[in-house]
Amino acid sequence: PPQPGPPQPGPPSRHLGGHYPSLPLGYQNAAPPPAAILTQTLVPVPLSQPLGGPGPAQLSPSLAAMSLQSSTPEALRVVNLLQERNLLPPIPIPPPTPCLQQDLQKINCNPEVFRSTLTSIPQTQSLLNKAKMPLGLLLHPFKDLSQLPVVTSSTIVRCRSCRTYINPFVSFLDQRRWKCNLCYRVNDVPEEFMYNPVSRSYGEPHKRPEVQNATIEFIAPSEYMLRPPQPAVYLFHSSTWSHNASLLDNIKLPGDSRTKIGFVTFDSTIHFYNLQEGLSQPQMLIVSDIDDIFLPTPDSLLVNLNECKELVQDLLKSLPTLFQKTMETQSALGSALQAAYKLLLPTGGRMSVFQTQLPNLGVGALQSREDPNQRASAKDVQHLSPATDFYKKLALDCSGQQVAVDLFLLSSQYCDLASLGCISRYSAGSVYYYPSYHHQHNPAQVECFQRDLKRYLTRKIGFEAVMRIRCSKGMSIHTFHGNFFVRSTDLLSLPNVNPDAGFAVQMSIEENLDDMQIVSFQAALLYTSSKGERRIRVHTLCLPVVNSLSDIFAGADVQAITGLLACMAVDRSATASLSDARDAMTNAAIDSLASYRQSVLSIQQPGLLAPACLRLFPLFILALLKQKAFRTGTSTRLDDRLFAMCQLKYQPLVYSMLMIHPALYRVDDLSDEGALNINERTVPQPRVLQLSVEKLSREAAFLMDAGTVMYLWVGRSCQPAFLTQVLGVSSYAAVPDNLHLLPELDTAESQRTRAFIGWLRDQRPFFPPLHVIRDESQLKPTFMQNMIEDRTESALSYYEFLLHLQQQISK
Amino acid sequence: MQGTLPSSPLGGSTTVQHVSHTVEEGTGKGPSTGRWKMEAVVFILSLVDCCALIFLSVYFIITLSDLECDYINARACCSKLNKWVIPEMVGQCLSTMLMLVSMHWFTFFLNLPVAAWNIYRYVKVPLGNMGVFDPTEIHNRGQLKSHMKEAMIKLGYHLLCFFIYLYSMILALIND
Numbered sequence: 001p002p003q004p005g006p007p008q009p010g011p012p013s014r015h016l017g018g019h020y021p022s023l024p025l026g027y028q029n030a031a032p033p034p035a036a037i038l039t040q041t042l043v044p045v046p047l048s049q050p051l052g053g054p055g056p057a058q059l060s061p062s063l064a065a066m067s068l069q070s071s072t073p074e075a076l077r078v079v080n081l082l083q084e085r086n087l088l089p090p091i092p093i094p095p096p097t098p099c100l101q102q103d104l105q106k107i108n109c110n111p112e113v114f115r116s117t118l119t120s121i122p123q124t125q126s127l128l129n130k131a132k133m134p135l136g137l138l139l140h141p142f143k144d145l146s147q148l149p150v151v152t153s154s155t156i157v158r159c160r161s162c163r164t165y166i167n168p169f170v171s172f173l174d175q176r177r178w179k180c181n182l183c184y185r186v187n188d189v190p191e192e193f194m195y196n197p198v199s200r201s202y203g204e205p206h207k208r209p210e211v212q213n214a215t216i217e218f219i220a221p222s223e224y225m226l227r228p229p230q231p232a233v234y235l236f237h238s239s240t241w242s243h244n245a246s247l248l249d250n251i252k253l254p255g256d257s258r259t260k261i262g263f264v265t266f267d268s269t270i271h272f273y274n275l276q277e278g279l280s281q282p283q284m285l286i287v288s289d290i291d292d293i294f295l296p297t298p299d300s301l302l303v304n305l306n307e308c309k310e311l312v313q314d315l316l317k318s319l320p321t322l323f324q325k326t327m328e329t330q331s332a333l334g335s336a337l338q339a340a341y342k343l344l345l346p347t348g349g350r351m352s353v354f355q356t357q358l359p360n361l362g363v364g365a366l367q368s369r370e371d372p373n374q375r376a377s378a379k380d381v382q383h384l385s386p387a388t389d390f391y392k393k394l395a396l397d398c399s400g401q402q403v404a405v406d407l408f409l410l411s412s413q414y415c416d417l418a419s420l421g422c423i424s425r426y427s428a429g430s431v432y433y434y435p436s437y438h439h440q441h442n443p444a445q446v447e448c449f450q451r452d453l454k455r456y457l458t459r460k461i462g463f464e465a466v467m468r469i470r471c472s473k474g475m476s477i478h479t480f481h482g483n484f485f486v487r488s489t490d491l492l493s494l495p496n497v498n499p500d501a502g503f504a505v506q507m508s509i510e511e512n513l514d515d516m517q518i519v520s521f522q523a524a525l526l527y528t529s530s531k532g533e534r535r536i537r538v539h540t541l542c543l544p545v546v547n548s549l550s551d552i553f554a555g556a557d558v559q560a561i562t563g564l565l566a567c568m569a570v571d572r573s574a575t576a577s578l579s580d581a582r583d584a585m586t587n588a589a590i591d592s593l594a595s596y597r598q599s600v601l602s603i604q605q606p607g608l609l610a611p612a613c614l615r616l617f618p619l620f621i622l623a624l625l626k627q628k629a630f631r632t633g634t635s636t637r638l639d640d641r642l643f644a645m646c647q648l649k650y651q652p653l654v655y656s657m658l659m660i661h662p663a664l665y666r667v668d669d670l671s672d673e674g675a676l677n678i679n680e681r682t683v684p685q686p687r688v689l690q691l692s693v694e695k696l697s698r699e700a701a702f703l704m705d706a707g708t709v710m711y712l713w714v715g716r717s718c719q720p721a722f723l724t725q726v727l728g729v730s731s732y733a734a735v736p737d738n739l740h741l742l743p744e745l746d747t748a749e750s751q752r753t754r755a756f757i758g759w760l761r762d763q764r765p766f767f768p769p770l771h772v773i774r775d776e777s778q779l780k781p782t783f784m785q786n787m788i789e790d791r792t793e794s795a796l797s798y799y800e801f802l803l804h805l806q807q808q809i810s811k
Numbered sequence: 812m813q814g815t816l817p818s819s820p821l822g823g824s825t826t827v828q829h830v831s832h833t834v835e836e837g838t839g840k841g842p843s844t845g846r847w848k849m850e851a852v853v854f855i856l857s858l859v860d861c862c863a864l865i866f867l868s869v870y871f872i873i874t875l876s877d878l879e880c881d882y883i884n885a886r887a888c889c890s891k892l893n894k895w896v897i898p899e900m901v902g903q904c905l906s907t908m909l910m911l912v913s914m915h916w917f918t919f920f921l922n923l924p925v926a927a928w929n930i931y932r933y934v935k936v937p938l939g940n941m942g943v944f945d946p947t948e949i950h951n952r953g954q955l956k957s958h959m960k961e962a963m964i965k966l967g968y969h970l971l972c973f974f975i976y977l978y979s980m981i982l983a984l985i986n987d
Contacts, residue, residue: 385937385938385939386937386938386939387938387939388938388939389938389939389940389941392939392940392941392947393941396886396946396947400886418939419939422939426947478951478952478953479951479952479953480950480951485946485947486885486947486950486951487884487885488878488881488884488885488950489879489881489950571951571952575937
């Protein structure tokens with residue numbers, strides 16, 4: 001065990017040995033060691049930075065709290081954006097590491113789950129305001145994790161006053177007392193906690209898994225249940241049923257023996273299906289009184305899946321034929337949703353709504369608000385907020401009864417996603433959108449839908465969940481982003497929680513964090529698993545506190561800042577206007593770079609100067625301004641725009657960054673140089689290129705990874721070797737128009753290409769479709785619109801944007 | 812109005828007396844009495860109205876602080892408060908109209924901004940929101956704090972108006 005030493009710079013660690021482990025200097029929330037000792041020495045400071053893994057932070061937090069006098073760390077290296085073109089690192093950017101002690105950082109929460117925009121928290125609100133960057137957290141609490149410690153314990157140790165769960169960042173004062181790291185109250189360690197079941201030892205509570213893991217799951221005892229855990233209940237609710245019937249046959253829905261299922265269809269009337277055990281075939285019951293909905297039979301509309309499996313399968317086989325010849329053009333969605341809500345009222349559950357047109361009958365009927373002539377308007381975009389509060393009210397009712405509504409929009413025309421989206425947004429559901437969907441004319445969308453549906457039906461799910469986000473004393477949360485209902489000050493009501501949902505919160509510093517070296521944040525998610533078990537998933541993040549502006553800039557996480565700004569801009573477009581939101585985003589870049597220039601830079605040079613950690617910030621802001629959600633001047637359908645806004649708020653950060661700034665690779669010259677060896681497969685690692693037509697070449701082929709979709713662009717004079725060995729065609733002209741599957745050829749190039757694309761796909765839970773496009777393809781404009789560094793008729797190029805920023809900063 | 816007295820049963824003649832509205836000078840009754848009476852009535856009404864508005868402000872403050880302390884949930888709080896938004900507007904406009912009609916310009920201009928603000932707040936609610944107090948937005952962007960601040964300011968303002976009306980009413984009653 002390392003020896004305890006006098007207060008010196010160097011890597012302090014937890015003291016072990018005779019007396020009970022006490023906190024190392026600088027970690028206790030006492031006065032920091034006298035400054036005299038520490039200012040004399042100049043310590044080389046390899047602070048956080050990317051490119052090859054986390055650099056171990058060598059400083060104690062008290063040193064970090066003082067401003068850095070010596071050589072600037074990598075994060076603060078001055079970059080003149082106007083002169084350096086190649087700013088993108090060759091590999092995807094890893095998240096920055098907080099500047100904490102190594103042993104704390106080792107057990108800190110995974111940044112894919114819990115991430116902050118500023119990895120060094122400012123000490124005061126005025127300091128934060130000076131830095132001009134938003135402070136917030138981005139969470140992905142229900143992410144599919146490969147390693148998740150699960151603890152079954154009779155007592156769950158929590159702080160008595162603030163109810164924080166015990167976590168790795170608490171301090172043990174002696175064997176029997178622990179101090180909460182959020183409210184600083186001293187609590188007693190319960191007797192049962194003294195015994196460690198993992199190492200079968202007594203007297204070392206700090207070795208228990210709850211105190212060794214920042215992400216942990218508890219099996220909750222009965223005090224955490226308001227009612228007995230509900231079974232998994234699934235209701236499928238559709239206006240037509242011509243396509244997806246066969247999909248449900250071999251799908252295993254998460255659940256146990258109590259799982260229930262039901263079906264409702266509707267057009268101008270509502271159809272229920274009686275699936276009672278004992279019937280020879282499913283019975284359809286039609287309710288035509290849409291103004292006063294009632295349920296035709298009290299039960300047997302939602303039946304146990306295991307007991308009535310054959311009936312369900314019969315129903316799924318016969319549904320497509322029932323609707324094949326339908327001539328109905330009316331859709332009474334509002335009444336149908338109310339009926340479905342009544343059905344799910346007693347138990348809660350999940351409602352999946354498949355809608356193919358604008359609802360035009362009964363309550364909740366919507367008008368077509370989009371003006372096709374205004375799609376390319378360079379001025380403001382109207383109708384970004386809901387037209388009626390019907391869907392919001394219904395979503396709140398559903399949320400109160402633990403019903404989540406997921407919306408699948410399969411329409412080729414305007415469906416007023418602004419109003420319909422509310423039903424999912426406040427009931428913690430998700431929105432899926434397939435523009436120009438047609439089961440015969442658009443096979444790519446059909447395949448996309450089928451794959452998404454498969455993932456949707458089989459992924460993990462949590463029912464009747466609530467989430468609470470707590471922060472250290474002195475900080476508070478003031479705005480929430482994501483699909484949920486904020487029931488009280490920091491309690492989020494989530495009738496369903498799924499592994500593809502991301503959340504973001506914005507924080508402010510209410511009291512100065514004067515004598516604190518670190519602050520902690522805890523997100524606790526209480527849910528019922530599909531097997532009927534009540535569980536609590538707890539994530540805890542710890543970050544250092546700094547009081548100098550340069551340290552704040554050194555710890556800035558440019559991707560998290562971009563993600564949070566995107567959420568804020570979506571809010572602003574709905575409450576104020578789209579042009580306001582665009583201006584606010586540009587001002588965010590201008591203000592932060594101006595603040596850096598004034599307060600941190602010692603030498604004033606000409607040009608647009610940025611710290612290395614923020615060098616990509618103007619690029620990401622430009623990418624946001626050209627994103628479908630916020631762009632003006634280019635023809636964008638209103639529903640497409642609104643769906644992009646929904647996705648920016650809903651997706652976890654890593655996928656929304658791919659959506660905002662896709663990754664471009666050259667794939668016709670893949671080599672094994674620098675390749676990764678995964679599962680005995682060599683995966684080549686091509687370099688990430690800038691999104692500019694300058695980087696494209698007629699003689700090559702390029703892959704663009706945009707998160708939910710991938711494009712493989714083939715140049716006109718592409719090498720024949722690539723065409724034959726990877727695409728399996730003889731010449732450029734022979735590349736089929738809607739190819740979306742790479743043939744499995746036996747050539748080395750084909751294997752490399754497929755290994756690379758497969759590796760990219762394996763990193764995400766959903767399946768992004770691949771489109772192979774040539775110059776004449778219909779998807780080429782979409783591909784070219786992602787080239788954000790280039791100039792278009794309605795937007796600036798990257799260099800011009802930098803010049804604009806420079807001009808604004810030096811005003 | 813001229814009236815003739817009926818001839819007395821005793822047979823004597825009696826003189827006709829004009830009864831007129833104009834009154835002898837000096838007693839201070841008549842139109843000035845009526846005016847002071849009207850003043851007093853106006854101020855009594857405004858006082859009662861102001862009392863009601865004070866109680867309403869206090870109710871708003873109590874409900875909002877209940878929400879802050881987690882005693883009620885957002886939906887219950889917002890439906891309670893939305894119910895009283897229109898009565899508050901009506902009460903404030905009534906007070907303003909009373910002052911306008913009785914030509915008390917100072918208090919009219921005192922009441923006008925608040926009435927205008929109430930109307931503006933009501934009209935500017937976006938279509939998708941469930942009223943001035945929306946349960947999905949109340950915990951976002953510090954709206955709870957700003958509603959609370961607004962209710963406190965209104966309370967202070969109504970108390971000020973209350974004392975002004977009280978003073979004016981007493982003045983009117985004394986002069987009566």
